[in-house]
Amino acid sequence: MHMSTPLTIDRVYQCLATVMDPEIPVLSVVDLGMITGVELAGSAAVTVKMIPTYAACPALQFIQRNIQVSLERELQVPVLVQVDAATHWHSNRLTAAARQKLEAFALAPPPVSGKVSAEILLHTPCPHCGSKDTYMRSPFGATLCRATHFCKNCGQLFEQFKPLE
Numbered sequence: 001m002h003m004s005t006p007l008t009i010d011r012v013y014q015c016l017a018t019v020m021d022p023e024i025p026v027l028s029v030v031d032l033g034m035i036t037g038v039e040l041a042g043s044a045a046v047t048v049k050m051i052p053t054y055a056a057c058p059a060l061q062f063i064q065r066n067i068q069v070s071l072e073r074e075l076q077v078p079v080l081v082q083v084d085a086a087t088h089w090h091s092n093r094l095t096a097a098a099r100q101k102l103e104a105f106a107l108a109p110p111p112v113s114g115k116v117s118a119e120i121l122l123h124t125p126c127p128h129c130g131s132k133d134t135y136m137r138s139p140f141g142a143t144l145c146r147a148t149h150f151c152k153n154c155g156q157l158f159e160q161f162k163p164l165e
Contacts, residue, residue: 006043007040007043007046007075007077008040009038009040011075012038012040012046012048012071012075013030013035013038015070015071015074015075016028016029016030016035016038016048016067016071017030017031018070018074019063019066019067019070019071020066021059021063022059022062022063022066023059023142023143023145024102024105024107024161026101026102026104026105027098027101027102029050029063029067030095031094031095031097031098031101032053032089032093032094032098033089033093033094033095033098034050034051034052034053034063034089034093035048035049035050036049036050036051036084036087037049037084043077044077044078045077045078045079045080046071046075046077046078046079046080047079047080047081047082048067048071048079048080048081048082049082049083049084049087050063050064050067050081050082050083050084051083051084051087051088051089052083052089053089053145053164054089054144054145054164056144057144057145058144060083064081064083065081067079067081068080068081089164090164090165091110091161091162091163091164091165092112094109094110094161102127102161103127105127106127106128106158107127107146107158107159107160107161108124108125108126108127108149108158108159108160108161109160109161110160110161110162110163110164111163122134122135122136123135124136124149124160126149126151126153126154126156126158127158128151128154128156128158129151129153129154129156131151131152131153131154133151133152133153134149134150134151134152134153135149135150135152136148136149137149137150137157139162141159141160142159145161145162145164146159146160146161146162147159147160147162
């Protein structure tokens with residue numbers, strides 16, 4: 001950061017948008033809706049409040065450390081990253097850009113929904129061809145936040161980012 005660049009919440013969010021998720025490297029912590037707040041202590045320090053996408057996320061400490069290191073390097077101030085215990089992540093926190101990035105990454109995004117149902121999980125549109133002629137092969141994918149599906153139309157196996165209320 002140049003000495004003339006002021007420390008603002010917008011600047012912090014710009015930097016956070018460059019901190020990528022280690023399990024889905026096309027999505028930032030901002031895309032995922034993991035950031036619940038940013039506080040500035042004048043121009044001397046930053047506190048970031050964040051939430052994991054899943055309570056048992058094994059990457060939580062890794063993500064916290066990436067946020068701290070990236071922001072301290074870019075902003076040149078001490079950064080504290082806290083888990084926001086009052087807020088719980090749900091899949092509707094994903095940004096519209098995140099949903100597009102997931103599809104481009106061949107990972108089906110979760111539907112925007114108020115309730116998770118069997119229909120949502122069973123007939124997920126294929127990110128390869130768009131067909132809804134799919135079925136869930138396993139509720140477990142490569143990570144806790146993914147399920148494995150198969151497309152009967154194009155024959156591709158794909159994962160879906162699981163919806164979570």
